[in-house]
Amino acid sequence: MAGRIRDEDIALVRERTSIADVISETVTLKSAGGGNLKGLCPFHDEKSPSFNVSPARNVFYCFGCGAGGDAIKFLMDADHLSFVESVERLAGRAGIQLRYVEDGKPAPRVRQQQGQRQRLVAAHAAAVEFYTAQLGTAGARPAREFLAERGFDRAAAQRYGCGFAPDAWDLLTKHLRQQGFSHDELVTAGLSRPARSGSLIDRFRRRLLWPIRDLSGDVIGFGARKLFDDDDGPKYLNTPETPIYKKSHVLYGIDQAKREIAKQGRVVVVEGYTDVMACHLAGETTAVATCGTAFGADHIGVLRRLLLDSDDVAGEIIFTFDGDAAGQKAALRAFEDDQRFVGRTFIAVSPDNMDPCELRLAKGDLAVRDLVARREPLVDFALRHVISRYDLDTVDGRVEAMRRAAPLVAKLKDAEKRPEYVRKLAGDLGMEIEPVQRAVLAAGGAPAGRERPRSAPSREPAVDSPQSMVEREALKLALQEPVLAGPMFDAVGADEYRHPVHQVVRAAVTEAGGVSSATGGAVWVGRVQDACADLAAQALVAELAVEPLRIDGEPDPRYVSITLAQLQWGSVTGRIRDLKSKIQRVNPVANKDEYFALFGELLSLEQHARALREQAAGGL
Known part of the structure; x- marks a missing residue:
């Protein structure tokens, strides 16, 4: 177990990090008034800037796509880092020495582990410099010819860091030892290996090399x-x-493709290094490839994080395989993994059985883009491949094909598509629908034709209603001006809020320690977000933390008092309406005690409403 970073150090990183400086490295920011900044969102396409940054509170929020948070969250989303990786990167920028704990106790060895990773990454960076320099030597001519024959010029080789391992046993090893890397470090990094004689030699020799980078670019x-x-x-x-290279997690080209994958909501999975280069250079900039291993569950996890693969955001996963037997087998394996994705899976196979690199060389960039554009659903390809094995002119052939194909239809994650594929399969087999439908049901699929239950219509108050607007204003004061709002805000409980998500945020404020205990900034906003019980509330906190208050100039205690009075007045008047309706349904003769109890409660509420109305006079 690596241990976790101490909470005090995380808070210090947030405090000493300028979110504007971090975001300005990737987004051009301009003044939005009121001390806020704005720019074009890096997480979705837009023509008008809706991406807002609040330097005073060290938070950001996009009103277009809903992305928001502090500098740590920005790096997690923009560079696809884990929380710990983001904190460590920001700590390095700020010169903060992080401390770790393990089971509540200090973990002194963690810093050593972090140092090991830095050393291994540094060794690889030095190796890249060595190998790329070797690519220009006389002995590397076969490597240069290999690239040129596949349509890659010098600029392409430099873009992807291509290099050459020379015809020598230990040239790289000696070079890295001279730079201060130890015997154990080079072996641990996989750059060198022990020879039979006991000496250390290079792992790669007389080969063309591609550096493989992780999501952060190392x-x-x-x-x-x-x-x-x-x-x-x-x-x-x-x-x-x-320790830093796990082939089941690694995807070649992910460092260059990650932003486009997130932006376009799709990824093209190819088979080799040159295929990635060809796709990128042809304009298909979301291409990635596995590195010497089959596409598997861990790769899927990486892509799902990039695609934001969820019920709300369903991306596209496009596999390109050769049309030969091995490629078809790989495609069927990919269909088995299809259920791990929420998004739609496709396959793109060249009619000439050429891979993207061969296709670009033979027919140009447009042919590569057309290959991806002509993709077909992976299930269609899988069904066609399965039934092609059988003689559909015979009864036995049709029945056996049906038995083999039915489980594929039953596995479809979108149950609403199953009836259509039952009909399609029946047509392809030349059979009636009923036996095919029974075969799918027997294979474990949901009943074909059954509709997915639909959720009940929402009864939430409109987001732009007067009551919802004043609830938002009160929550903005709590997040943006906690010192000002203080006890006045805390005195108004969550039951005064009518919108369900607002109620969750208000409860989170209490869970985070209450406004009276807060001093503001990204740390306070982060505490409230962490206390939120659902993702919708977390997103709303990020939004409200940067949304301007509905007042010209600086807020003061009187504005807080007016806002909270308006909030309560709206809630009280709602209860008054409910109470009056209930009184009308009570028989004052048969239920005299209940009637007078309700009537007394009504008088008390109306008196409270008058007081609140006077307090809120002259408000928004």
């Missing part, structure tokens, strides 16, 4: 392509498993 390994016939090694040789 080089963590290499892929090496065989160039010479007398090389008795495999066609491709990759870095072995190391």
Whole structure:
């Protein structure tokens, strides 16, 4: 267990980080008035800026897509880092030495572990410099010819950091040892390996190399392509498993593709390094590839995070496989993984059985883009492949094809599509719908034709109603001006809020310690977000933290008093209406005690409403 960062250190990182400086590295920010900044959102396409930054509170929020949070959250979303990685990066910028705890106790070894990663990454960075320099030497001519023959010029080689491992046993090892890297570090990094003689030699020799980077852009390994016939090694040789290189998690090209994947909501999965290069250079900038291993569950996890793959945001996953038997087998394996995605899965197969690199070389960039544009649903490809194995001119062939294809339809995650695919399969097989439908049901699918239950219509008050607007204003005061709002806000409980999400946020304020205990800024906003019981409330907190108050100039205690009075008046008048309706339904003769009790409560509420109305006079 690596341990977690101490809460005090996280708070210090937030306090010493300028969110405007962090975001300005990727977004051009301009004044939005009131001390706030705005720019074009990095998380979705837009023509008018809706991305707002509040330097005073160290938070951001996009009114277009709902992304929001502090500097830590921005790095997590923009660079697809974990929470810990984001904190560590910001701590490095601010010169803060982080402390870690493990089971409530100090974890001194964690800093050593972090130092090891930094050393291994530094060794790989030095190796990239060495290998790229070697690509220009006379001995690297076969490597340069390999790239040129596939349509990659010098600029492309430089863009992807291509290099060459020279015809020497320990040239890289000696170079890195001279730079201060130890024997154990080079072996642990997978850059060197012990020889039979006991000396240390380079892992890669006489090969074309591609540096493999993680999501943050750090080089963590290499892929090496065989160039010479007398090389008795495999066609491709990759870095072995190391503390920083886990092949089941690694996707080549992810560092260059991640922003476009998140922006476009789709990813193109190809099979090799040159295919990624070809796709990117042809304009398909979301392409990635696995590194010497099959596409699996961990890769899916990485892509789902990039795609924001959820019920609300369903992206596209497009697989490109060769049309040969191996490619078709890989496509069917991909269909098995289809259920792990919420988004739609497709396959793109060249009619000439060419991979993207071959296609670009033979027919140009447009052909690569057309390949992706002509994608078809993966289930269609899988069904066609399965039934093609059987003789559909015979009864036995049709029945067996139905039995093999029915489980594919039953596995469809979107149950509403199953009836259509039952009909399609029946047509392809030349059979009646009923036996195919029974086969799908027997295979475990939901009853074909049954509609998905629909949620009941929402009874929430309109977001732009007067009551909702004043509730928002009160919550904005709590988040943006806690010192000012203080006890006045805390005295008004969550039951005075009518909108369900507002009620959740108000409860979170209490859970976070109450406004009276807060001093403001990103730390306070983060505490409230962490206390929210659902994602909608968390998003609303980020939005309200930067939304301007509905007042010209600076707020004062009187404005807080007026806002809270308006909030309570709206709630009280609602209860008065409910009480009057209830009184009208009570028989004053048969239920005299109940009637007078309700009437007394009504008089008390009306008196309270008059007092609130006077307090709120002259408000918004």
